[in-house]
Amino acid sequence: MEAFQAAMLLGGVGDALGCRNARPESSAGGGRAQDELQRLGGLDHLVLSPETWPVSENTIMHMATAAALTTDYWCLDDLYREMVTRYVEILEKLPQRQADPATAQGCAQLKPHNHLLAWHTPFNERGSGFGAATKAMCIGMRYWQPARLHTLVEVSVECGRMTHNHPTGFLGSLCTALFASYAAQGKPLARWGRDMLRSVPLAEEYCRRSIRHLAEYQEHWFYFEAKWQFYLEERHISEDTGNEAVFPEHYDAEERDKTYKKWSSEGRGGRRGHDAPMIAYDALLGAGDSWTELCERAMFHGGESGATGCIAGCLFGLLHGRDAVPAGLYGALEQRVQLEQLGAALYRLSTEEK
Structure with missing residues (x-):
C-alpha cells in the first residue's frame, strides 16, 4: 500500500517541481532550471506549499481518474460516465491553473447528461498532447495484475480519447498505465x-x-510506434530482455x-503523448534509485517538465517508495491527504477479488 500512496503523492511532487509555479524559466533550458533550483537551496531545503508550488492540471x-476508479461502478460504461462527470466538473477550475488547451477542449466536448454517448468525442487532429498520458498511471495501478491486461x-x-481523441494522445495513456502496472508487478x-x-x-x-x-x-496510428522503436534502438534496448539501456x-x-x-514532434520535449512517457522512462532508466538524478532528468529540463515530472514521479514511487525523497517536497504538498487516500484505495481495490 505504501508504494501506491507514494506513487500518487510523488506524481504530484514531480508535477509541482516540473511546472515550477508557471514561471517563465520553466521554458528555459534544463541547465538554467537546475541553477535556479540551487539558488533556492536545492531539493533538500525546498518546501512545496500550495501557495508557491501548486500542482497543475496534470495532478x-x-x-479525477483515480477517484472514478475507486467508486463502486457496476460496469465499465458506468466507470466512463463517472470519469466524464468528474472531468467536466474540473473544467471550471482549470483556467486558473493555466490548463493545457487540448485538455480543456477535450473536456468541453464531453456530454455528462447523455447516458449513451457521454464519453464519445470527435476525432481531434490536435488531440495528440501529453494530457492523456499524465492522467492514466492510476489505471495501471487499479488493473496492475497480468490477468487484467x-x-x-x-x-x-x-480514458485517453475522452480528452485526446488522437492515437498519439490516447496511446500515451495506454503507455503510462502499462508502465504503472509493470512497476507494480x-x-x-x-x-x-x-x-x-x-x-x-x-x-x-x-x-x-x-x-x-x-x-x-x-493515418496516425503508426507514428507512436515508430517513435518508440527509434527510441529503444537509440538506447540499445533490443528484443533480448536482458539488455540494459546505453546512454551517451x-x-x-x-x-x-x-x-x-x-x-x-514540435521541438518541445514532452509535449506529446509519445514523448512525455518516453522522457519519464528515459529518466527512470538513467536515475536508478536516485530521486535527485530523476529530478534533474525529468523535472528540470527545457521542455514540458510538468508532464514528464508527473509521470516519472508516480512511477518512481511505485518502484522505490518515498524514503529517498526529502520530506519538505511532500509534507505540505497541495492535495497531499487526498492523494494518499486515493493511493490506498487503489491498492485495496486492485487486490480484491471481484
Missing part, C-alpha cells in the same frame, strides 16, 4: 518499453471492435535538452 486530472487496455484507451525496468509496444496491437484491436474513427486513426558518455542538461527536442 488534478490524475486525481485487457481491462487495462480498454479503460486506458477510453516488479517487471525489470529495461523490459517496459518493448513489452509496452507488444501491447499496442491490443489497443488497435479494441478500437476496431468499438468501431469509432478507424479511418482517422489509421556525455549526457548533461544541455545534451538532454537536445535529445528531448529530437524525440519531440
